[in-house]
Amino acid sequence: MKKEKVDVLVIGAGPSGTVAASIINKAGFKVKIVEKMKFPRFVIGESLLPRCMEALTEAGFIDAVKEKKFQEKFGAKFVKNGKVCDYFFADQFTPGWNWTWQVPRGEFDMTLAETVEKMGVPVHYETTVTGIEFNGSDSVTTIEDIAGNRSQIEARFIVDGSGYGRVIPKLFNLDKPSDLPPRKTLFTHVVDTKRSMDDEPNRITIIVHQKGIWIWVIPFSNGKTSVGFVGDPEFFKKQEGTKEEQLRALLATEPYLQERMKGVEFVFEPRVLESWSTTSSTFYGEGFVLTGNVTEFLDPVFSSGVTLATVSSQVAAKLVIRKLNGENVDWNMEYTEPMMQGVNTFRSYVNAWYDGTLDTIFFSDNPNLEIKNMICSVLAGYVWDLDNPYVKNHDTALTKLSRLINLEKVLAG
Ligand SMILES: Cc1cc2nc3c(=O)[nH]c(=O)nc-3n(C[C@H](O)[C@H](O)[C@H](O)COP(=O)(O)OP(=O)(O)OC[C@H]3O[C@@H](n4cnc5c(N)ncnc54)[C@H](O)[C@@H]3O)c2cc1C
Numbered sequence: 001m002k003k004e005k006v007d008v009l010v011i012g013a014g015p016s017g018t019v020a021a022s023i024i025n026k027a028g029f030k031v032k033i034v035e036k037m038k039f040p041r042f043v044i045g046e047s048l049l050p051r052c053m054e055a056l057t058e059a060g061f062i063d064a065v066k067e068k069k070f071q072e073k074f075g076a077k078f079v080k081n082g083k084v085c086d087y088f089f090a091d092q093f094t095p096g097w098n099w100t101w102q103v104p105r106g107e108f109d110m111t112l113a114e115t116v117e118k119m120g121v122p123v124h125y126e127t128t129v130t131g132i133e134f135n136g137s138d139s140v141t142t143i144e145d146i147a148g149n150r151s152q153i154e155a156r157f158i159v160d161g162s163g164y165g166r167v168i169p170k171l172f173n174l175d176k177p178s179d180l181p182p183r184k185t186l187f188t189h190v191v192d193t194k195r196s197m198d199d200e201p202n203r204i205t206i207i208v209h210q211k212g213i214w215i216w217v218i219p220f221s222n223g224k225t226s227v228g229f230v231g232d233p234e235f236f237k238k239q240e241g242t243k244e245e246q247l248r249a250l251l252a253t254e255p256y257l258q259e260r261m262k263g264v265e266f267v268f269e270p271r272v273l274e275s276w277s278t279t280s281s282t283f284y285g286e287g288f289v290l291t292g293n294v295t296e297f298l299d300p301v302f303s304s305g306v307t308l309a310t311v312s313s314q315v316a317a318k319l320v321i322r323k324l325n326g327e328n329v330d331w332n333m334e335y336t337e338p339m340m341q342g343v344n345t346f347r348s349y350v351n352a353w354y355d356g357t358l359d360t361i362f363f364s365d366n367p368n369l370e371i372k373n374m375i376c377s378v379l380a381g382y383v384w385d386l387d388n389p390y391v392k393n394h395d396t397a398l399t400k401l402s403r404l405i406n407l408e409k410v411l412a413g
Contacts, residue, residue: 001142002151006032007324009141009155010121011129011168014043015052016292016309017161018112021121022059023317024159029324032153033123034143036165039113040106043163044187044273046218046226047073047204047303050089050097051381055310056112064115070101070108071202071221076303076379078362079256080208085362093374093390094382102204102218104189104226129167132158137287137323157320158288161313166294169280174290178277180298180350184236185274186247187216187228189267194260195219206301207256212354214301215254224267227251230300233274243270276300283339284331289316296343299350307381308346312339338384345383348394352402360402371401 010021013035025031056062075088089098101108117123126146133140141153160168169175195201207215213231220226229236229250239246247270251261279296283289292309315338319329329335352358361367361375374390386392 003140003154004032004151005154006030007155008032008157008159008320009034009139009153010159010161012036012161012163012165012292013039013113013116013123013125014109014161014163014292014309015112015306016163016294016313017159018061018109018116019055019059019310020159020161020291020313020317020320022061022116022119023314024320025116025119025121026060027321029321031121033113033116033121034127034129034141034153035113035123035125036128036162038126040110043105043109044185044228045105045300045303045305046220047076047102047216048100049303049307049379049381050092050100051383052307052310053097053100055307055314058314059112059116059310060119061112061115064111065101065108068103068107068111069221070103071219072099073102073204074099075203075376077200077203077205078208079205080359080363082255083363087372087376087379089376089380091369091373092377092380092382093388094377094380094385096377096380096382098380102220104220104222104224129162132168132171134285134287139287156287156324159313159316159320160288160290160294161292161309163293163309164276166278166280168285168288168290169294172285174280174282176279176281178279178296178298180277180347182233182275182277183231183299184233184272185228185230185300186236186239186243186250186270186272187226188244188247188270189220189224189226190261191265191267192219192223192225192260193264194262195225197260205256207254208359209254211356214353215257216300217257227257227261228300236272243272246270283336289320289331289335291316295339298343298346299353301353302346302349302379304346304381304383308339308342311342311381311384315339342383345378345391345394348398349378352398357398357402360405361398364405 007029078085131142218226291313
């Protein structure tokens, strides 16, 4: 079998794989990416958060992405029964980026992959990792191309950024169930010809449809818009007909969208995804690190996926460089703990979203602006700023605030 040698093998050319590959390559190591699909490929996850701009900058991707003129995103808008809660990243508590993009991921991911290739990292498309053998931290990975040709890659280290493919967790039994209940989505892209009827046509909007069920509306600069219903799988069981009929019927029941979405052209047959929350029993091992979705993916509601994917790779890449340079790395303290700090902050917000705590806070009549700016930082992805009480005390602060708001309501009669 054909064999080649690299310093670092990266599995997957999504945001996590390409960010890691770029940073390690810049440090002078020989890196190769193996990617199962042909790009551009569809993947969901179209709304980015400002914090990921730092990772994209460090990876050297930001100028290439800017050239694509994706829809800029300056905040997020939440809507419930006609009431609006607006967050503007410019108001956030934590210093940092105050804007980002809404992107069709096929094109966005291809931009990152093409840029990393130009930097000298080969990307082997339509090539799947089928097996890995570790000998200490050295490894031999077997890959198979679309024609069925098998070959091997010897590497000193592997970064697994295989997203929903979960290559290393599946090969080495590291999959662990998430503590979040299963949820489901039905979504498509539409040709959004009537978006100008909205007072902010290009703004991402999250609509509370009913308790536990919400809708994303993510307009792109190409005139198309991503729309999806998310929530308890039981809710979708009540829908009848084809997926297109189901989604059209659901859109017709949502007052905020029914006019805009009436008769719109669907770009593709609506798709269903469910039970996406998973985690791994460890995020690293001798000779490998997991980054991006392979570590833990929670829920789409706060658009945390690509940010956690790129930031985990940004952090992991620097640790891999140190390791290859012969330095000691405390993977638990320097990687798992900070990553879990971010994931667990988002987890508290996701739970507070589904149990109604955030409804009370987002749609309160007199929000405390100082607190709102602290929450805004979390929504911008700045979930590692422990100076922010709404990050540091993420597991208690939201419940306390919503109790206070409810008490004030009672006292006001
Ligand atoms: C319904 C839903 C909505 C979402 N909305 C958002 C959102 O608005 N914003 C957001 O930030 N995130 C969102 N996400 C999350 C987002 O999809 C992911 O977090 C993000 O794509 C993770 O990036 P990644 O690079 O880790 O993995 P991916 O983008 O999945 O990339 C992994 C790559 O690895 C390749 N691969 C897999 N197996 C193999 C193999 N055996 N060999 C070689 N290559 C392989 C795949 O082909 C893929 O290209 C959403 C998720 C869901 C389920």
